[in-house]
Amino acid sequence: MAALNLPDICWVIVRAMCTILGVIVLQRGSRHRNKNIKIYISNHITQFDHNILNFLTACYTPLLEGHSGFVSWARGYLELGWLDNRTRLAEALRHYSSLDSARGLLLFPEDETTNGKVGLLKFSSWPFTIDSTVQPLVLTVKRPFVSVNVVESSWVTELLWMFFIPFTVYQVRWLPSMSQMDEESVEDFAVRVQEHLATELGVVSTQHTKSDKVEYLKRMKHTAPQAASSAANSHPSGARARNFLPGLSLSSLSAEDVRITGMAKQVKEVLPHIPLSVIKMDLVNTKCVDTTITNLLEGRVQFTPEEVSVSPSSISLSNKPQLASCKLVTSLKKAPKDASTAKPVAKTRFEKSPVDRHLSLQERKEALYAYARRQYIEKHGLQLDTEESQAEEP
Numbered sequence: 001m002a003a004l005n006l007p008d009i010c011w012v013i014v015r016a017m018c019t020i021l022g023v024i025v026l027q028r029g030s031r032h033r034n035k036n037i038k039i040y041i042s043n044h045i046t047q048f049d050h051n052i053l054n055f056l057t058a059c060y061t062p063l064l065e066g067h068s069g070f071v072s073w074a075r076g077y078l079e080l081g082w083l084d085n086r087t088r089l090a091e092a093l094r095h096y097s098s099l100d101s102a103r104g105l106l107l108f109p110e111d112e113t114t115n116g117k118v119g120l121l122k123f124s125s126w127p128f129t130i131d132s133t134v135q136p137l138v139l140t141v142k143r144p145f146v147s148v149n150v151v152e153s154s155w156v157t158e159l160l161w162m163f164f165i166p167f168t169v170y171q172v173r174w175l176p177s178m179s180q181m182d183e184e185s186v187e188d189f190a191v192r193v194q195e196h197l198a199t200e201l202g203v204v205s206t207q208h209t210k211s212d213k214v215e216y217l218k219r220m221k222h223t224a225p226q227a228a229s230s231a232a233n234s235h236p237s238g239a240r241a242r243n244f245l246p247g248l249s250l251s252s253l254s255a256e257d258v259r260i261t262g263m264a265k266q267v268k269e270v271l272p273h274i275p276l277s278v279i280k281m282d283l284v285n286t287k288c289v290d291t292t293i294t295n296l297l298e299g300r301v302q303f304t305p306e307e308v309s310v311s312p313s314s315i316s317l318s319n320k321p322q323l324a325s326c327k328l329v330t331s332l333k334k335a336p337k338d339a340s341t342a343k344p345v346a347k348t349r350f351e352k353s354p355v356d357r358h359l360s361l362q363e364r365k366e367a368l369y370a371y372a373r374r375q376y377i378e379k380h381g382l383q384l385d386t387e388e389s390q391a392e393e394p
Contacts, residue, residue, distance in 0.1 A: 015055045018055075021162075021163050022162075022163070022165065022166055022167040022168060023052075023162060023167075023168050023170070024167055024168070024169045024170065025052055025055050025056065025170045025172070026169065026170070026171045026172070027056055027171070027172045027173070027174065028171065028172070028173045028174070029173050029174040029175065030174055031174075032174045032175055032176045032177070033057075033135065033174045034135055034177050037104070037131075037133055037134065037135040037177055038097045038102065038103075038104045038105060038131065039097065039104070039105055039107065039127070039130055039131045039133070039134045039135065040053070040057070040059060040104055040105065040106045040107065040134070040135050040136075040137060041107055041109060041127065041128075041134045041135065041136045041137070041193055041197075042106065042107075042108060042136070042137050042138070042139050042197075043108070043110060043114070043116060043120055043138060043139055043197055043201065044108035044110045044111075044112065044113050044114065044139075045113055045114065045115065045116045045139055045140075045141045045148060045149055046113060046141055046148055046149060046158060047113065047155040047158050048155075048158065048159070048162070049108070049139055049170075050076055050077075050106050051075070051076050052139075052170045052172075053106055053137075053139075053172060054076060054106075056172060057104060058103045058104065059103050059104035059105060059106040060076075060077075060078035060103050060104070060105055060106065061076065061077055061078060061105070061106045061107070061108070062077065062078045062079075062080055062089065062093060062105070062107075063077040063078065063079050063080070063083065064083060064089075064111070065083060068081075075155070078096075078105075080092045080093065080096070086124070086126040087126065089126070090126045090127075090129045090130055093105060093130050094129070094130045094131075097130060097131065104135075105130065107127040107130075109123035109124045109125075109127045109128075109190060109193075109194070110122075110123065110124075110210070111124055111209075111210045112210040112213055113149055114149065115147065115148065115149045116139070116140060116141065116148075116149075116201065116203070117203065118203055118204065119198070119203045119204035119205065119206040119208075120194055120197060120198045120201070120203060120204070120205055120206060121206060121208055121209060121210060121212075121213065122194070122206065122207050122208060122209050123190040123191070123193065123194040124190070125186045125187045125189075125190045127190075128180070128186050128189050128190050128193070129186055132179055132180040133177055133178070133179040133180070134177065134178055134179075134193065135174070135175075135177050136175040136176075136177075136178055136193055136196060136197055137172055137173060137174050137175055138172075138173045138175065138197055138200045138201050139170065139171070139172055139173075140170075140171045140173075140201070141168065141169070141170055141171075142168070142169045142171075143162075143165050143167065143168040143169070144165065144166060144167070145165060146161055146165055148168070151217060152217065173200070175196070175197075175200060178192070178193055178196065191205075260280055260283050260284060261280070263283050263289050263292075264276055264279045264280045264283055266289050266365070266368075267279045267283070267289055267292055267293055267296075269365070270293060270365075270368045270369060270372045271293065271296055271297075271372060272306075273305040273306055274296055274303055274305065274306070275303055275304070275306055278296075278301060278303040279292060279296070282295055282296070282301050289368070290368075293368060293371070293372060294375075297372065297375035297376070297379065298375070298379075299379075
């Protein structure tokens with residue numbers, strides 16, 4: 001990595017060495033590359049993205065966090081200071097890029113790594129204040145056996161994985177340059193570039209930031225041990241606690257298991273007669289509450305109904321099936337017309353306020369109840385008028 005600061009011949013040698021060690025670098029769309037542009041904008045996947053791109057073009061990436069010194073220099077970072085002030089850092093980079101002998105600047109507006117398979121983090125606007133024209137590029141990384149992005153893994157660990165895995169393929173695709181339009185704000189320009197990169201990668205352009213990722217990791221650490229502890233306490237001493245998936249022990253409990261369990265409870269509230277294990281098994285495949293409810297209602301998943309326990313004031317479904325059906329029909333007629341005829345749509349945005357999240361959940365539950373009632377009536381061929389008249393009989 002230190003050879004990136006040395007003459008061009010060293011780059012050739014280092015690239016040959018990396019190829020022997022299994023680090024393969026490919027590039028596409030080089031015809032779109034404009035050598036007069038000094039600002040490169042890319043998505044961020046691994047802690048060595050800037051080193052890999054240095055094999056293709058002479059550029060620097062400024063140090064944004066961590067300690068300056070020999071290690072950061074050896075890793076190929078440009079040390080300009082102002083780690084806690086992005087405005088002053090942008091001014092320093094703007095002054096640096098104005099020099100005739102300056103190399104290009106490779107910037108990662110996401111400010112954090114992702115796996116590059118689901119979505120892009122929200123782009124920061126400060127990289128787009130350096131110059132009004134940027135050269136976007138998309139980066140994809142593939143390797144066998146081990147994920148290319150391990151959460152909270154140090155750069156030393158990532159380096160060892162890179163060298164001991166048979167091969168790691170980095171593919172860089174150059175895109176046509178983009179310029180800030182007249183009367184377009186820097187923030188809008190950043191959003192436009194983000195959406196363009198997301199489209200080229202085939203992922204979602206999200207509004208989640210680096211802070212959201214940090215908060216999610218904290219929540220994941222806190223939630224998983226709590227779930228494991230509660231599951232262990234719910235079993236008698238000496239009994240072996242198990243997850244809902246065969247072959248998985250309690251030690252393998254993860255945030256994904258906790259999320260599946262939470263979604264399963266939502267489905268159970270709508271369809272209480274379906275075993276929880278059946279719901280969880282289908283949620284593992286669908287990852288969606290709406291899809292699982294549809295599969296269960298339309299008979300795509302085989303199951304044996306459970307006895308539904310109800311309060312003394314309510315009517316048992318097992319003893320009075322006709323009256324229960326009538327109640328469903330009556331409640332359906334009282335429900336809004338929109339909710340009974342349309343399939344619930346999953347939320348695509350995570351509300352920031354706890355109050356908004358609670359309201360969103362209530363609206364979602366009401367829509368799911370109405371949808372489940374409609375599917376039940378259609379499946380059993382019930383007639384609204386006939387069943388309602390039966391419900392009014394003493």
